[in-house]
Amino acid sequence: MSDVQAKSKTHGDLIRVRRPGHGMPGELFGRQDVFETDVDIFFHKHWILVGVTSDVPEPGDVSTVDIGKASIIIVRDDDENIRTYRNVCRHRGARLKEAGKSTVGMLVCPYHQWTYDLDGSLRHAAHMGKDFDPTCRSLIPVKTKVVGTHVFVCLDENAPEDVSKLEETMVPRFAPYDLPNTKIAFEQEIIENGNWKLVMENNRECYHCAATHPELTASFLPEDFGICADSLSEESLREFEEYTARNAACQASWERDGFVGGAVEWLGENAVTQFRTQRLVIAGNGESQTMDTKVASIKLLGNLQRRDLGDTHLWTHNSWTHVMSDHAVIAYIIPLAPDKTLVRTKWLVHADAVEGVDYNVSDLTAVWTATNMQDKHLVEITHEGTQDPAYQPGIFSQFTETYVEQFSRWYAARLNAHGV
Known part of the structure; x- marks a missing residue:
């Protein structure tokens, strides 16, 4: 297909010509018009993860997140509720806060000093006259769901x-960890020079893990996400049988103690708020995603006494989460350009855990800081390749890339639902 032919195809045309079981056309990763439609549909009209409750631990704490042309303010109010608002002054539209975190008594517009309470109500607007009614000038609220510690928002009215399915599934799974009673031990921001869909595709498969993620595979078992038995040696087959037996034994043990672990998938073309969860077995000592597979924090989450609770993972279309007995790793993405994606990762520990006593940051973060940088490289070389004139979408492995194929189908279905 020539450049002229490619540019003449619409966003919808490009996804509809994708062959089942194959990757997406390169134009879907590189074109500006495709990127803008993606942001509008997948980040402004769907539920997305934008932070955690410990981003704003105290009343007056603010976290501002930019998503395309939109910007939102997450704030903890005086009653300790999480509230979210559009970051737009109701006077002449100035941004109230720059991206990042801060602490305020009230939200004051830097332009004309219109002043808003933490509940969003307009408290002060000078020189507006006696007929001015401040009650209809409150900040614009954003639809918000707090699930565990996860702050999900939807910018569309x-x-x-179907976010209720995610909520109903994850609230009881997160409950034993008391995630609202955590603090951020470490944060990392990476800008990956690749399209957001490639970031999520990379996260949806572990075909690449054994060769590229030595730190992760010390604790993470790629078998959970597909394996082709045809290519295994007799020794590898025995190891897979051992894995299967161990997995079954762990799941039974967790169930006996009341820890839900079975896979729940809301991923198909009929899903809107896409998610998947499962309690995964951890290799080695079976305690946590650390280099020695033991807990990194001796102060466990919630009131837990048991260390070997596996990894309660959660996928959404812009995030991934891993919750262990001692800490949680929560990451989400924000698209910045066709070839740039912001990946934010937060490591959470018990709110009372003391650095240097209960945990060391280096032990806590070693696995995922390394994995994130490795994934950054993989996404970047893949994005570059998809923009090469020689690129032709390749075939997926039916054993290890089934979730990548599913993501492609879901992406197409959501575009179609919005008339693209």
């Missing part, structure tokens, strides 16, 4: 209702 017609927010997808």
